[in-house]
Amino acid sequence: MPDSVQRMACDSTHIRPPYPGYFDHVGAQLEKDRQRARPPESEFDGARAELRAELATIVEELAPQLIALAKDLHDHPETAFDEHRSVAALVSLLNEHGIDAKADVFGVETAAVADLPGDAPDASSRRVAILSEYDALPGIGHACGHNVIAASGVGAFLALAQLRQRHPEAIPGRVRWLGTPAEEGHTGKEYMARGGAFEGLDAAIMIHPYGYDVTDQVWLGRRTLNVTFHGQPAHASAQPFMGVNALDAASIAYQGIGLLRQQMLPVDRVHTMMSEGGDRASIIVERAQLKMYVRSKYPDTLRDLSQRVENVCRGAALMTGCRVDIDWDEHPPSLPVRSNKELEARFAAAMVDRGRRILPGGVLPETIAASTDFGNVSYRVPGIHPLVKISDESVALHTAEFAQAAASPAAETAISDASFALAATALDFLSDDELAQAVAEEFEAAGGAVDVPSYFDAKDPS
Numbered sequence: 001m002p003d004s005v006q007r008m009a010c011d012s013t014h015i016r017p018p019y020p021g022y023f024d025h026v027g028a029q030l031e032k033d034r035q036r037a038r039p040p041e042s043e044f045d046g047a048r049a050e051l052r053a054e055l056a057t058i059v060e061e062l063a064p065q066l067i068a069l070a071k072d073l074h075d076h077p078e079t080a081f082d083e084h085r086s087v088a089a090l091v092s093l094l095n096e097h098g099i100d101a102k103a104d105v106f107g108v109e110t111a112a113v114a115d116l117p118g119d120a121p122d123a124s125s126r127r128v129a130i131l132s133e134y135d136a137l138p139g140i141g142h143a144c145g146h147n148v149i150a151a152s153g154v155g156a157f158l159a160l161a162q163l164r165q166r167h168p169e170a171i172p173g174r175v176r177w178l179g180t181p182a183e184e185g186h187t188g189k190e191y192m193a194r195g196g197a198f199e200g201l202d203a204a205i206m207i208h209p210y211g212y213d214v215t216d217q218v219w220l221g222r223r224t225l226n227v228t229f230h231g232q233p234a235h236a237s238a239q240p241f242m243g244v245n246a247l248d249a250a251s252i253a254y255q256g257i258g259l260l261r262q263q264m265l266p267v268d269r270v271h272t273m274m275s276e277g278g279d280r281a282s283i284i285v286e287r288a289q290l291k292m293y294v295r296s297k298y299p300d301t302l303r304d305l306s307q308r309v310e311n312v313c314r315g316a317a318l319m320t321g322c323r324v325d326i327d328w329d330e331h332p333p334s335l336p337v338r339s340n341k342e343l344e345a346r347f348a349a350a351m352v353d354r355g356r357r358i359l360p361g362g363v364l365p366e367t368i369a370a371s372t373d374f375g376n377v378s379y380r381v382p383g384i385h386p387l388v389k390i391s392d393e394s395v396a397l398h399t400a401e402f403a404q405a406a407a408s409p410a411a412e413t414a415i416s417d418a419s420f421a422l423a424a425t426a427l428d429f430l431s432d433d434e435l436a437q438a439v440a441e442e443f444e445a446a447g448g449a450v451d452v453p454s455y456f457d458a459k460d461p462s
């Protein structure tokens with residue numbers, strides 16, 4: 001061990017930064033896997049080639065407006081449920097193109113909706129939704145690049161609207177645009193879903209910016225948990241034996257979670273902080289609280305892990321004689337994303353048309369995973385949430401560097417490419433009956449629609 005490392009290891013006056021070597025190993029393997037990987041191929045034809053080509057031309061014409069929209073959002077970031085200016089900007093661009101878009105829908109003020117002019121008024125034809133997110137993060141603005149999502153979703157929708165104007169018979173189905181706020185730290189799409197936003201849809205598609213072009217990446221299901229231990233206060237010196245210590249219960253639960261991690265699935269995560277732990281060292285703590293996030297790769301494993309976490313907390317209460325309140329999901333939980341491979345393959349074909357060598361799912365390491373409320377959409381209707389490269393591979397989401405990337409020339413190219421690819425995927429889905437059938441069959445084979453609001457009511461799958 002070099003001297004400097006040895007000194008750091010023994011020196012409690014400095015932070016010892018985590019050793020970053022893991023990234024080098026993962027990166028080396030990823031590079032090999034990436035060289036071997038090929039974009040997924042679709043066995044379906046999708047829409048007619050000349051219509052897809054015309055979509056590309058339309059997107060080129062729209063690009064300056066889409067880029068201006070993305071820049072405007074980037075310059076005026078708004079956080080979850082507060083995106084009033086952002087949603088107004090999206091709606092007004094659609095209105096300028098003669099589309100009747102409106103905000104404050106499905107019970108969410110900053111949500112929005114528009115239907116493609118010329119859509120059949122009844123439910124006789126297939127319907128696909130294209131989603132736009134637009135919320136930012138507190139303090140660092142569009143560090144998740146939702147301005148790019150917003151512009152790409154609007155771009156795809158406008159491109160399809162213009163295609164129908166030019167060729168009234170070109171789109172044999174219905175297209176809905178949905179403005180979906182409050183993804184960061186919230187589950188805006190779940191509130192919209194409970195307001196009916198995803199009813200009557202046959203598919204829902206969106207993109208997210210990233211450091212890679214990839215059709216699918218692991219997105220973990222996520223629940224939140226507040227655990228409050230109630231004890232009995234006592235003078236910590238004169239009568240400690242008359243106290244019931246809530247902090248002891250919280251401490252045992254915290255450590256129990258630490259031990260539980262050894263037996264969890266490799267990609268699963270539980271993170272915990274102590275949000276209350278007493279007021280004064282001389283009083284046996286009457287009330288202590290842990291706040292947790294519990295994440296897992298599949299809905300049923302998330303349900304199982306939730307039960308195990310809850311058991312640890314109940315055990316800690318029993319050991320200390322405390323009473324415990326277990327409060328799950330202050331906000332609605334997110335399910336993992338269940339991505340539809342048939343739709344992915346059509347999206348990949350469109351990205352290949354744009355000269356992007358998009359990776360299939362399973363190439364990027366699944367241990368580097370977060371969560372999204374699109375998961376809840378993907379368990380209601382077939383959906384995709386592919387990632388579009390706007391930054392260097394090493395740049396992580398939710399950093400100042402990624403916020404910069406979200407306003408870079410690479411983001412501008414990504415908006416054009418993603419607008420085209422989303423529009424082409426929607427057109428393929430509406431045009432190709434065999435593809436649509438395969439999409440539906442895959443969805444059903446994977447378990448079909450799930451009743452998301454009640455999913456975690458049945459607690460123990462065993």
Ligand SMILES: [Zn+2]
Binds near residue numbers: 144184397
């Ligand atoms: Zn994010």
Ligand SMILES: [Zn+2]
Binds near residue numbers: 183
């Ligand atoms: Zn995001």
